[in-house]
Amino acid sequence: MTVQYQDFVRKPFKVRATLVTPENMEELSKHIGEVRTNDEGEKYIFVDKRLVPNVNRVFVGFWVTQFGDNVRCFSDKSFRKQFTEYTEDWAAYFEEPIPQVTPEVEVVVKEVSA
Numbered sequence: 001m002t003v004q005y006q007d008f009v010r011k012p013f014k015v016r017a018t019l020v021t022p023e024n025m026e027e028l029s030k031h032i033g034e035v036r037t038n039d040e041g042e043k044y045i046f047v048d049k050r051l052v053p054n055v056n057r058v059f060v061g062f063w064v065t066q067f068g069d070n071v072r073c074f075s076d077k078s079f080r081k082q083f084t085e086y087t088e089d090w091a092a093y094f095e096e097p098i099p100q101v102t103p104e105v106e107v108v109v110k111e112v113s114a
Contacts, residue, residue, distance in 0.1 A: 012093075013067065014067075014086055014090070014094055015065040015066060015067045015083065016065065016066045016067075017063050017064065017065045017066070017079070017083065018063070018064050019061070019062075019063055020045070020058055020059065020060050020061065020062045020063070020064060021060060022043070022060055025043060025045060025060065028045065028058075028064055029045045031051070031064075031071060032045055032047055032048060032051050032052050032058065032064065032071060032073065033045045033046045033047040033048045033051065033052070033058070034046050034048075042059070043060070044057045044058060044059045044060075045057065045058040045059075047073065051071060052071055052072060052073050054072055054073065055073045055074075058073045061075075061076050062074060062075055062076065062079075063075075063076065063079040063083075065079075065083075
């Protein structure tokens with residue numbers, strides 16, 4: 001038996017994001033954890049895993065995103081790989097439904113036995 005795969009596209013979504021700076025670190029920590037200082041004297045936010053499950057520490061230069069009630073934190077490299085800045089070019093995409101390429105898509109799930 002052959003496993004059959006289909007192509008899918010993940011629908012993009014818009015998030016709100018802010019870059020962590022020395023000036024906003026204290027305010028952001030109120031929402032994601034507490035400010036601490038490491039052995040080198042560098043301040044960071046020690047993240048409360050109940051609030052943000054994907055990282056332990058957030059440093060200056062990290063990004064904090066908000067999507068509804070979900071807050072996530074990303075290193076700059078990770079953030080830039082996953083997100084692009086929202087411009088008016090995106091506005092129509094989020095305001096209008098995505099056009100259907102095909103009226104129906106049949107998803108076929110088959111068990112593979114060893």
